[in-house]
Amino acid sequence: MQSIPEIIRTIPLTHYVILSSALFCIGILGVLTRRNAIIVFMAIELMLNAVNLLLAAFSSYYSDPSGQIFVFFIMAVAAAEVAVGLAIIVMIYRNIQSIDIGILNKLKN
Amino acid sequence: MTAIIALSLFGISSLFLGFWFSRKVLQSLTLVFLLVGMALTAADWNQELLWFGHMFRTTNTSINFSLLIQLAAFLVVAFSRGFGNDDEHTHPAEYYALMLFSVVGAIMMVSFDHMIMLFVGLEILSVAMYVLTGSDKRSLRANEASLKYFLMGAFATGILLFGITLVYGATRSFYISNIGTIIASTAPESTPNFLYIGVLLMTVGLLFKVSAAPFHFWTADVYDGAPSIFTMFMSTVVKTAGFAALYHIVGDVFGGIYSTWVMTIYFISMLTLIVGNVTAVYQQSVKRMLAYSSISHAGYMLMTVSAHQISSTSTILYYSLAYILATATSFAVFILVSDYQTGRKEKPENFQSFEGLAKNNPGLAFCFTISLLSLAGIPLTGGFWGKFFVFSDTFNRNMTYPIILAILMSAIGVYYYFKGIIAAYFKEGDIEKIEVPTLFKITLWVTTLATLVLGVYPSLVKSIF
Numbered sequence: 001m002q003s004i005p006e007i008i009r010t011i012p013l014t015h016y017v018i019l020s021s022a023l024f025c026i027g028i029l030g031v032l033t034r035r036n037a038i039i040v041f042m043a044i045e046l047m048l049n050a051v052n053l054l055l056a057a058f059s060s061y062y063s064d065p066s067g068q069i070f071v072f073f074i075m076a077v078a079a080a081e082v083a084v085g086l087a088i089i090v091m092i093y094r095n096i097q098s099i100d101i102g103i104l105n106k107l108k109n
Numbered sequence: 110m111t112a113i114i115a116l117s118l119f120g121i122s123s124l125f126l127g128f129w130f131s132r133k134v135l136q137s138l139t140l141v142f143l144l145v146g147m148a149l150t151a152a153d154w155n156q157e158l159l160w161f162g163h164m165f166r167t168t169n170t171s172i173n174f175s176l177l178i179q180l181a182a183f184l185v186v187a188f189s190r191g192f193g194n195d196d197e198h199t200h201p202a203e204y205y206a207l208m209l210f211s212v213v214g215a216i217m218m219v220s221f222d223h224m225i226m227l228f229v230g231l232e233i234l235s236v237a238m239y240v241l242t243g244s245d246k247r248s249l250r251a252n253e254a255s256l257k258y259f260l261m262g263a264f265a266t267g268i269l270l271f272g273i274t275l276v277y278g279a280t281r282s283f284y285i286s287n288i289g290t291i292i293a294s295t296a297p298e299s300t301p302n303f304l305y306i307g308v309l310l311m312t313v314g315l316l317f318k319v320s321a322a323p324f325h326f327w328t329a330d331v332y333d334g335a336p337s338i339f340t341m342f343m344s345t346v347v348k349t350a351g352f353a354a355l356y357h358i359v360g361d362v363f364g365g366i367y368s369t370w371v372m373t374i375y376f377i378s379m380l381t382l383i384v385g386n387v388t389a390v391y392q393q394s395v396k397r398m399l400a401y402s403s404i405s406h407a408g409y410m411l412m413t414v415s416a417h418q419i420s421s422t423s424t425i426l427y428y429s430l431a432y433i434l435a436t437a438t439s440f441a442v443f444i445l446v447s448d449y450q451t452g453r454k455e456k457p458e459n460f461q462s463f464e465g466l467a468k469n470n471p472g473l474a475f476c477f478t479i480s481l482l483s484l485a486g487i488p489l490t491g492g493f494w495g496k497f498f499v500f501s502d503t504f505n506r507n508m509t510y511p512i513i514l515a516i517l518m519s520a521i522g523v524y525y526y527f528k529g530i531i532a533a534y535f536k537e538g539d540i541e542k543i544e545v546p547t548l549f550k551i552t553l554w555v556t557t558l559a560t561l562v563l564g565v566y567p568s569l570v571k572s573i574f
Contacts, residue, residue: 017278017303024271031264040260047267051274058278066283073225074270077232081266084239085259091243092252101256 005060016057023050037089037099041082048078110160110167110220112149112175113213116142120209127202136186136548139205143183146212150175163284164223171220173426173574174353177433178215181345182208184437187552188444189338192244204244208342211237215350219357224273224283227354231269231318234350235262238343242335254334261317261327269314275307285362293365305369311358312370319351321377321407322384329388332400337447340396341440344403345433352407356414356425367417374415379514381408386518389525394458395443398525399436402484405522406432412515413499416506423574424498430570431483431491431563438480438556439529441549442473449543460528465538472550473543474533476557483560485526486519491563498571 023046030043052071059067093099119142126135153167160167186208192199210233217230239262243255277283279301280291292300313324320328332340359370385405392398406428413424443458446466450457467474483492496519500512545553563570 020274024267027267028264031260037256037260041263044260044263044267047264048270051267051270054271054274055277058274058281062281064281067277070225070228070273070277070283073229077229080236081232081263084236085263088239088243088252088255088259091246092256095247095249095252101260 005063008057008060013057013061016054020050020054020057023047023053035100035102037092037101040101041085041089045078045082048074110150110153110158110165110216112146112179113216115149116146116209116213116216119145120206120213123206123209124202127200127206130202132191132201135201135205136189139186139209140183142209143179143186143212147176147179147183150179150216159222161226162223164226165217165220166222166285167220170422170426171353174219174349174429175216177426177429178219178346178349179212180430181349181433181437182212182342184433184552184556185338185342185345187548188341188437188441190444190448190546190549192336192338199244204241207237207241211241211342212346215346218350219353221354221357222285224277224285227358228266228270228273230350231266231354234347235266235318238262238339238347241339241342242331244339245336248334250334251336252334254331257327258331258335261331265314265317265324267314268310268317272307272310272312272314275303275310277307279304279307285357289362289365292363305366308359308363308366308370309373312355312373315351315355315358316377319348319355319407319410320404321411322381322404323377325381325384325404325407328404329397329400332403333394333397337396337440337444340400341437341444344399344436344440348403348407349429349433352410352414352425352429356422359414360417360421364417371415371417374411375508375511378408378411378415379511381405381411382515382518386521386525390521392525393460394456395447395460395463395529396458398460398529399439399443402522402526403436405518406484408518409496409499409515412511413502415511416502416508418502418505420498421502423571424495424502426574427498427567427571428495431495431560434556434560434563435480435483435490435492438476438553438560439484441553441556442477442480445473445543445545445549446540449540460532461538463529463532463538464536465540466533468538469540469542473545473553476553477533478530479557479560481526481529483564485523487523489561489564491560491567493564494567494571 027043027047031040034040055067055071089099150172158167214230214233217226221227239255239259242258243251245251280288282288317324385401385408389398389401410428413421446462447457450462454462483490486492486496503512
């Protein structure tokens with residue numbers, strides 16, 4: 001029975017770096033191109049999860065638990081952010097019955 | 110650092126005190142809380158201490174920044190009046206509590222010694238600000254501003270985190286002090302490439318927060334849409350904390366690899382100066398003008414960061430202090446005038462609202478003028494010496510072109526700041542005497558006098574920093 005860090009180490013570190021960078025870039029593209037606030041939000045979560053994955057990989061490669069502890073902090077803070085973010089989106093939906101970020105251009109004059 | 114524990118507890122208790130007390134009482138209580146926080150912060154003066162598992166370091170620099178942040182929060186709380194038109198739908202206790210919480214986050218951001226503290230501090234600051242930005246729930250503009258701020262803030266956090274991860278991958282540590290030594294002790298050939306990418310991503314993440322061009326596009330909209338009092342909070346507290354964190358990261362931690370980030374900061378500072386100042390000229394709304402002016406001041410402060418002299422820390426502190434005083438004063442007068450003009454003028458936030466201000470309100474017009482002069486960097490005000498120290502730091506690094514550009518941009522700055530002064534003094538208008546609460550009036554005069562005193566005796570505070 002292998003321990004989880006050993007299983008993680010069976011894949012070369014560069015693969016994790018490439019996978020995480022790819023996920024991160026998909027997240028950035030999602031933020032920049034999508035119009036629906038919820039989808040933009042999901043793209044941001046994808047960016048954060050790419051970071052989590054990479055931290056876990058580095059952490060087990062270096063046998064240093066602090067990386068994984070950071071992951072817990074990111075997850076906790078992301079949850080707090082989701083709470084506030086969804087509240088903001090609900091507030092907007094109540095006012096304009098839409099969550100398309102294209103409609104929100106009152107401030108551009 | 111007992112101040113962050115105390116302020117968190119004060120914040121929580123302020124939520125409960127809201128059941129029994131009116132806004133006025135809560136405001137004075139919050140002021141007392143902040144004073145206690147400042148006293149607790151200052152108690153650690155001249156001792157270098159590590160807290161919370163060596164994740165938090167208090168030095169004289171971090172104490173100075175913490176005091177500045179609490180001073181800015183103090184001014185904002187003192188300038189706060191009724192939130193919105195009706196007391197039914199506003200929750201003053203929550204607003205004051207959230208302000209206290211975000212001050213806690215800001216203090217963590219200026220004294221972190223571990224990346225977790227930076228990240229958590231940044232988020233405590235930002236999440237509270239997202240809520241405050243959208244606190245005017247019925248206003249579509251505030252809704253839009255808070256969504257934009259939230260999406261951009263979360264995006265920037267993601268970028269910052271990816272940078273932290275890459276730096277961790279390269280140095281195997283989250284501790285600021287370890288990262289510095291590891292970078293210094295590794296040969297440049299054997300450092301992984303992603304260290305540099307990590308440093309750049311972290312810089313970009315923080316530049317989003319201080320709204321430097323080309324990451325400034327959210328600033329004007331968010332500052333414009335948020336309730337004015339929270340715009341004041343954003344442009345003073347959040348900006349100072351962001352700059353302290355940015356300088357701590359690039360100046361102290363990555364000071365050894367100066368050459369990797371200096372060109373980025375150097376060009377971004379010049380771009381920020383141009384974008385901030387030139388766009389501000391075209392603004393009709395005073396609030397948007399102040400938003401772009403805050404972008405342009407980020408450009409001046411970035412010049413010091415890129416100069417990276419020994420005196421840079423004290424320059425950033427001095428500049429922040431002068432900027433906080435002037436911005437708080439100008440926003441305070443702006444809030445009074447735009448509130449007065451709401452319902453009278455079609456667009457109460459435009460320069461036209463200030464026409465004829467000096468006739469019946471000479472005091473307000475004087476304070477407004479001094480604050481704008483300080484922002485423009487006219488001699489005998491604090492802003493002049495702020496700019497002077499920035500230029501002398503940059504000059505010591507032998508960077509002449511940015512100074513020429515910055516002086517040119519200050520000249521443009523004089524143009525748009527004087528639009529406000531001209532409207533107040535030389536245009537005809539029908540502004541009656543505006544009622545100013547006592548606390549508001551005292552604070553207004555104190556900040557104005559402080560701006561003047563800083564302009565005459567800069568060494569008074571410069572010697573402390």
